[in-house]
Amino acid sequence: MSEPELRDISDYDTLEGEKKTIVWSVIIVGLLIGVVFFIASKIYTDSGDTIKVNDSITIVPGSKSIPIR
Template sequence: MGEPRLEELGDYNTLKGEKRRIFWAVIIAGLIIGTVYLAARSYFVPNDMIETQDEIVKVPRVK
């Protein structure tokens, strides 16, 4: 059993059939998940957060 040749592949240069449907399903799912994330973030993250400029310089080691 050898490797498949390019001549044996049905849709080498274009996406057709099931591969095309899977490609578009992944793109649409990504857009939907991104939209849900942005909506949830704008709804649940308060706009009146107080930001601090304190940086943690040294974290104590846990024994």
Template sequence: MNNPSNEPTLESMSDYDTLKGEKKKIVWAVIISGLIIGSIYVIASKIFTNEGDNIPVEKSIKSIPVE
């Protein structure tokens, strides 16, 4: 198949079926760093969320203001 744009295709890549070597390490590093960043975000949101700052909202609407 002729590829005029000179971009690599999946068929021409040497590790099309399996990841090997450095690429496998990079994929695992991205996955683990995403999990770590997500965990830090969840912990920080639990620590720094102040329930006293929230405005209570009534569950039902008793009257609708009409002007």
């Protein structure tokens, strides 16, 4: 089996049978994994434990502090 080359990029059009099935299954599995991670991030991300801060930052420590007006 030789290494794929750029000049053979149109090779997909000639795929048939098992090879084409493998290509499509890899694409579908990748999309399904992405959907699962997206749904999991929406379910398990809790924004209810945030702390509200009403103070505005006027001086940035550790740098040339320029008051913000």
